[in-house]
Amino acid sequence: EMQAVYEDISMDLSKMPCSENDHFTTGTADDIYVNTENFHPKPKEWTDISAHGKLKDNKKTAKIFILILGLLLMLGVLTLCVLGTLYHHKMVSYELLSEQHDNVTKPLMIQKQKAQDADRLYKDLRSKNQDLISTCNEAKLLYETLKVKHQQVHERLSACSANQNCKPCGEGWQSLGLKCYYFSTEKQIWTQSRDYCVSKGGHLVIITSQTEQ
Numbered sequence: 364e365m366q367a368v369y370e371d372i373s374m375d376l377s378k379m380p381c382s383e384n385d386h387f388t389t390g391t392a393d394d395i396y397v398n399t400e401n402f403h404p405k406p407k408e409w410t411d412i413s414a415h416g417k418l419k420d421n422k423k424t425a426k427i428f429i430l431i432l433g434l435l436l437m438l439g440v441l442t443l444c445v446l447g448t449l450y451h452h453k454m455v456s457y458e459l460l461s462e463q464h465d466n467v468t469k470p471l472m473i474q475k476q477k478a479q480d481a482d483r484l485y486k487d488l489r490s491k492n493q494d495l496i497s498t499c500n501e502a503k504l505l506y507e508t509l510k511v512k513h514q515q516v517h518e519r520l521s522a523c524s525a526n527q528n529c530k531p532c533g534e535g536w537q538s539l540g541l542k543c544y545y546f547s548t549e550k551q552i553w554t555q556s557r558d559y560c561v562s563k564g565g566h567l568v569i570i571t572s573q574t575e576q
Contacts, residue, residue, distance in 0.1 A: 532543035545563055547556070553567075560567040 532538045536543040557567040
């Protein structure tokens with residue numbers, strides 16, 4: 364259509380008379396075409412072509428934006444995958460270290476418990492040993508006391524044997540060897556007889572030996 368318009372304009376101009384006084388100058392067809400563009404609006408196809416170009420530019424920009432967004436999303440996903448893998452490895456390493464720590468700590472705790480039990484047993488044995496030493500010292504002291512008393516009794520018996528007038532037993536008591544017996548003429552029950560003997564400084568006995576009888 365543009366070509367047709369240009370042709371019509373050129374034809375009309377060729378038919379117009381020209382003179383020296385006219386302001387129209389002969390020029391090329393390009394000059395005429397340029398001048399006519401200033402007087403006529405742009406054709407509809409030009410507007411469509413311009414809008415179509417802008418639409419193509421917008422689509423191209425949108426595609427670039429979507430591509431960049433996709434790349435960023437992929438980069439984010441890859442980053443998350445890497446972080447997840449590192450976290451998994453860290454957790455596995457932590458679990459292994461924790462297990463190794465438990466394997467090392469448990470025997471140490473058992474040995475510590477055994478050491479505490481042994482220390483407590485040692486303290487108990489030391490306390491019992493101190494008690495035994497104290498008991499042994501008391502027994503030793505008692506032995507020395509009895510030894511002295513035995514020596515005194517032995518000396519008295521030796522003196523009595525040498526002196527016939529010596530009476531090792533008290534009045535009313537009868538001697539038999541190293542023992543003294545008291546025979547009561549009163550009849551009493553067992554508990555009364557026992558208390559009576561205790562009051563005399565002796566003990567109630569049952570004579571079963573034929574020699575003593």
